[in-house]
Amino acid sequence: MNTVEVALGCAAGSALLAVLAALVVRRRARPAVVGTLTAITGAAGVVAGAAALLGERFAVELPWIVPLSGIALTVDGLGAAFLAVSGAVAVAAAIYGIGYSHHGLDSRGVQATFPLFVLSLLLVPAAGSITTFLVCWELMALTSLVLVVSEHRRRAEVASAARWYAVMTHLGFVAVLIGLLILSAPADGDAFAAVRAAAADLSPAVAGTAFVLCLAGFGSKSGIVPLHAWLPRAHPEAPSHVSALMSAAMVNLGVYGIVRVGFDLLAVDAERWWWLLVLVLGAISAGYGILQAVVSTDLKRLLAHSTTENMGLVLVGVGASGLFASIGSPVLAALALTAALMHVVGHAAFKTLLFLAAGSVLHATGTRDLDSLGGLRTGMPLTTAAFGLGALAASALPPGTAFVSEWVLLQSLIHGLPAPDAAPAAAPTVTVVVLPLAVAVVALTAGLAVVTFVKAFGVGFLARPRSDAAAHAIESPATMLAGMGLAAVAATVLAVAPTLVLPTLGRVAAGLVGSPAPIADAVSVELVGVTGLLSPVLVVVALVVAAVLVVAIPRVLAGRRARREARLWDCGGGPLSPRTEYTATSFAEPLQRVFDTVLQPVQDVDVTHHQESRYLIAAVEYRRRVPDRIERHLYEPVLSFVTRWGRAGRALATGSVHRYLGYGLCTLCALMLLLVLA
Amino acid sequence: MSDTAYVQLLNLTAGAVLLCAVLVLWRRELAVIIRLFAAQGVALAALIAVLAWHEGSPELAVLAAGVAVLRAGVLPAVLRRALGTAREGTEPVREVRPVVNVAASLLAAALLTLLAFAVSRPIVELAPSPATQAVPIGMAVVLIGFFVLVTRRRAVSHLVGFLLMDNGITAVGFLTTAGIGLIVEVGVALDVLLALLVLQVLTGRMREAFGNTDLDELRELHD
């Protein structure tokens, strides 16, 4: 009996215990008991994942569960990475949930579903057969759907978000289902091993169809454009700890699916166009997601858009990796895949932190609208610090979490072009065009992410409060802070000492593409096979030393004088009211104008004139909306087609018994005619 | 009896069965339609009697008598009862405006008969005999019965259409093999009778609820 087995057993056991507890424990104590047990589930998941990453393997078959097919669990390196990430997110979210759930989320149903959601998140990457995978996948969709609707009485948008989510997730499921079934059709049984063995004989067209279908399905789970529409709806409407789980753990599993199918089930030297497709979709998602985030003023929606962006970046890595693998540079392929995996890990840490902090704000102020927040630092210093740390991590600036993974990604991309003196045939033309553009997209994304998070943190937490609710906000309970604290620690550790996980992830990636490990086991991030060295620890140390010097030297030279507070410069007009502050909308306005053609915002300016004179203005009202263009051009035609279909369909059932019988007679005659002719 | 007489009688009765079905399409008065149906019952009974005579089977003869009682006596009586209550009302006793007009109906009947003949080829070929050669007629009656169901708007014509189908099936049954087992036969007959009674009760309820028995009124349940 190995560690993975014990830990997974523990996870399942404590999750089921949590479900039981949710049903029997009285309301007051329920969140604490369920939260603790769920945190144990998550921790067990982390242990299982870590043990498997360190080399333990685990496989079990339970043929008596799920009739007709049975269940098979297998934990390998790739699965273990995602298992550990999901578990870690679950720990933070579960602890946070203890405090957050007293906020009307302590009903039996919600509390019982939460541990199941966590368990399904852990089991998806542990699935060892197609049926198991699909069962866990749907269980994950179902439980998250139930959690999304848990606040349906509070806001009308919840029901609509849930509908979007349910339909899109089912769409994704059907795509994945068909894709995986095509893959497994020639296989003997549905275990991944059998599918892998049989996939080699698939014709390119069939394999391509299967891959594209899987890509669509998994991509929709990851919020990849154009199947992203549900994500900015459902993630914000879920309770915040669930948002964290969805945005930091669930979306990852889409990536897991793509990697599993593309690198594992199908041969590694898969065709180039798939990976180009993955890369392009990733790049589009990254750019489009962050543009939407820049102009969002809803804090949680902004974070959801940022999830799309980050998953896009991950897919850029995955796509680049496949591209490198297909042109025969496994070292770069492993590097790019490592970057993608690292970004998944880092994103999980900071997105958990950000969503939990946003939930804390929502809990304290009752609003997610950045335009009416601000000045939270006074009332909620710890939440502010947590969000600030998350924002730094998310904006890909050193010394932040995302910087490390983006650095590795950029390194793999820029090394994709061979040195000029190499043979020109070494790189196909497509990479010469694609790689610089990919770098540019990653860069633009990073830049816009900076704006987004400066806006979210600066406007949301700094300056002066823009509403009474924000002015009177008080810090959240200890459990919520503890949850945030865990995520903050994770984000910090990943930022400062990424080599705790990077070489391991590198080995996982290397195993998938068949290359030596791309990252050396060292304190610094040292690339193997290509030149590249980054030492986040030294960056931090250098910055601290420099900061000490900058503070100390002037004091030594110029002497120390007491700090005094003074009025802001108000142009002599008296104390400034919050109405003169810059809002999130106005902050993003320049970028919105720059990207006018992409975003196509809808703006209305209503000018009310004085009654006496048309030359005097009483009020100016400015409204701006940034509708999702892709939604308008892709979803609306589909929706209107379905609506027309539904309306036309009614003609089938007019109520006329003659018509109904006529269907039968016509069919009978047609079949008889066919019989006669055949 | 000589073989020619047998064949002629068989063809005659079978032809009468088909003729009655076609005439049902032609005529509009409901009372006449019911009478035609009764006539078809007689023709059917005669057909079975001819078969019984030819095979010298008393069992078949009893069945012929049963068919005569049921299809020429009981069922028309039930139909007449369904119609009878209508007479007291103000509703028309004619098939005023069928879904497909009479001329087109007759044309359709011709086509359906052709189709029946074409589709019955394997049946005839399996065991060519005077009896099986008349099977297409039974098939045609089934199709015409179905056609009546599809195109006639009055409840009573609907019932007749259903019973025409049943007559056709009975004809096919007797022409192909000598019965399909007594229990099943009785069960089938009972089922048909009960279905008809149910429909007759429903006709009454329809008259209560809608004021007439025009099936076009039944358009409330739709999407």
Place this chain on the structure above:
Amino acid sequence: MTTLLALLPVLVPALCAVAHFAAGHRRGPAKAALPWLLVGSAAVLLGDAIVLAALVLTDGPVVAAGGLLRADALSVFMLVVIAAVALLSGLATPAHLAAERAAGRAGTRTAARYCALVQLFVASMAAAVLAADLGVLWVAVEGTTIVTAFLVGVHRSRAAVEAAWKYVVICSAGIALALLGLVLLHYAAHRAGTGAGLDWAALVLTAPTLDPGVTRLAVVLLIIGFGTKAGLAPLHAWLPDAHSQAPAPVSALMSGVLLSVAFYAVLRTKVIADLAVGPEFAQALLLASALASLAVAASLLIAQRDYKRMLAYSSIEHMGLLALGAAIGGPAAIAAVLLHVLGHGLVKSVLFVGAGRLLQIRGTSRIAEVRGLAADQPVLAGCLGAGVLALIGMPPFSIFASELGIARAGFAAGSAPLAWATAIALVLVLVIAAAMVNHTSRMLLGEPGPRPEPSGGTTLTRTASQLAASTGTALIGGLVLAAALGITAGPLAGLLDAATRTLTGGTP
């Protein structure tokens, strides 16, 4: 002993029906307990089915009543389905009748007649699945039409009469085609000279000797005919009307098992057809019918306005899936089909019972007029929500496992047309799922609006709007069973396996 066991499923409900009729004409304290007789007879049926299952699994098929009845694994499996759904429907009946009486829509006499008809309905379904002879099967299936006609039209309202009329006419016309098919099949068997008659066990053994030409025609007629009763396109249109107008427990029985019993006949036909004319023929017919049914269900569910009709169209969808599974054939698909029958039976009956309860509470079956149910009636709303999720194939409910099984078999069959058909079916199922989720979420979620006055003018008291314990048991029990079945088939696995073998293994 075995004869008695095989006869019990028909006899017990029939005798109970007599008891109901008798009691309906007398006055006395026994009245209140009358509806519980339904539960009792269903329980007996279930127990009998379990004993029969043990017997059949060890000793092979049981023949009784002079060869008229014959119980093999498939029959017993169907018997289990009938009993389970009858039990759920029976549990919901007392509260349903009480509410109807309270609303003045039913008297004691009606209630007794209602119970008696339901018992006869169950008896004829049991007879249908136990019949050894296709003719008897036909008689029993047509018998269900006659018995349920009055149940559909029990309210005597315009809508009820309309639904009943359409139900009887369309089903009778369809089933008449099946009779013609039987006649032709009998003719073919007769000409083959094996003396098989219509005994399907014998027919299966001698099927290769049947004349292909005649058998083809017969199979077309049988599939259209029994397909009518199973709610398969093209003669499906009676179903939404009848199921939406029938009282809730009857709808549960009709949707949950009656359709499957008719489909059972299709399955039996297919075995013979496959042996006589090759598997492609029935496959093509069933495939076309399956896709047509799914397309019809999808088209009418998208803009559906009535929740009972929504459930009815969903039944058409599931019958389409069964037809798809049957068309694919092979042990994997057939096992999935049988599991689907049971899972769908349980879930759909739960939903119809729930919908009936909803209709009694809110007085309307329009989707647009029901809002915020989860806030008012958490248990009912939870059951409806979970039921719809189960219906669209979410785990842990067994429909997920069976749909997955059908889809897997469809792709694994290795024929491109089947794979395409399965893919198209999955897309249609997706559209249907989207539509159902859309409609249901509108009813369940959000704040309840200002309560509209029930259209019937009857305002329900507080107690009347509470869920009766027995109904609650039926709702939750059915869902728990469906979920348990989706997690593990447990003791049913052996029966399922044996039943699959009767349909695919050749030797019945």
Place this chain on the structure above:
Amino acid sequence: MTDSTTLGLVGGLLQAVVIVAGAPLLVGLMRQVRARMEGRVGAGIRQPWRDLRKQFRKEPITPRGTSEVFRAAPVAMVAITLVVAAIAPFVTAASPLPGVADLFVVVALLATGTVAIALAGIDTGTAFGGMGASRETTILALVEPTALVAIFALSVRAGSTNLSAIVDSTLAEPSAVLSPAALLAAAALVLVIVAETGRLPVDNPATHLELTMVHEAMVLEYAGPDLALIELGSAMRSAVYLGLLANLFVPWGIATEAGVLALLVGVVAFVVKVGVLGAALAAAEVFLAKVRLFRVPELLAGSFLLALLAVTASYVLA
């Protein structure tokens, strides 16, 4: 301790001192050049230092309602720039911290400094602070693609983004400086630097009209030692950027081995190069007007195109 580590440590220290001491003089030089070309006498190149000394001695004042972010931002900005000053190859080719001397890291660190000031601008809660922050970050976001793709172009030849490696490869192959790729990349980087250091035509460092301000609008509320740090930081940023530009393309004179003479030559060469570049920039500014904020993207799009061409050229034309 290896030779290159010694060189790196000594050089790094020297660079930091040179840049801290020299940056205000560079600003003074640029102002002086401008003044002379505009026909004014000018305040002399030591004037910025005199201003700094005066401000450092003043009482620190914080506006009411601001948070720690406001107080920490100047320190953070100067510290970051100091780190870059120490690790990038200005005087010596070796770096004290090779794990930091990566071009991506340097660019990102400098952006972090900008972000710190932008947050401080928002933190004041005034309209001007927010406006400045919004504009500054917008420009930052739009510059990023150009900067990174230009780095890509530079790194193709060296096979690395490590600054020392790039400098070494240029030293090893001097003709590469005149390759089309390098020229295009240099042009792109010039625009990046103009935008990042807030010079004309993107931003006018000498403006007194709040509505046209970008950088200055953010720091309006600073006074005393805080303002001194901000001013010093900005000056150091200019020096660092110009130094990077100089040494990435014209690295000659840089010390490649430890030795007093070599280091001295390195310092002189660096001072001369930066001085010349600064003077040229100031001279060019005389003939430029600030473009409208919404024309800046066009400018940056142009520079992005140059950078992209540089990458393609480095591959296709080399």
